[in-house]
Amino acid sequence: QVQLVESGGGLVQPGGSLRLSCAAPGSIFSRYVMGWYRQAPGKQRELVASITSGGSTNYADSAKGRFTISRDNNKNTVSLQMNSLKPEDTAVYYCNAKNYYFTYWGQGTQVTVSS
Helix, strand or coil, rough: CCCCEECCCECCCCCCCEEEEEEEHHHHCCCCEEEEEECCCCCCCCCEECCCCCCCEEEECCCHHHCEEECCCCCEEEEECCCCCHHHHEEEEEEEEEECCEEEEECEEEEEEEC
């Protein structure tokens, strides 16, 4: 079935940067809104950023000015550039694809921001 494959997570110091990427099947990529969610221990899963096929973006307040979501329609990938990382950004980050009827999730990639 549909497979979303994330990569790019890891350990970084506060103020550092990471770039996450997600590969999606070409059969759905152009028809779905792509997004990144995260879930930290003891918290609900929350939207970090999303992007439509037309390039319209949406960000959580906590991500505005620091994170940038983008998509490569030729490679069927979506990326999340994360700058000025803070310890509170520590979470498992999940790639998401959805339209009106269906939602798909990646398995998640761990991001840890610590000194």
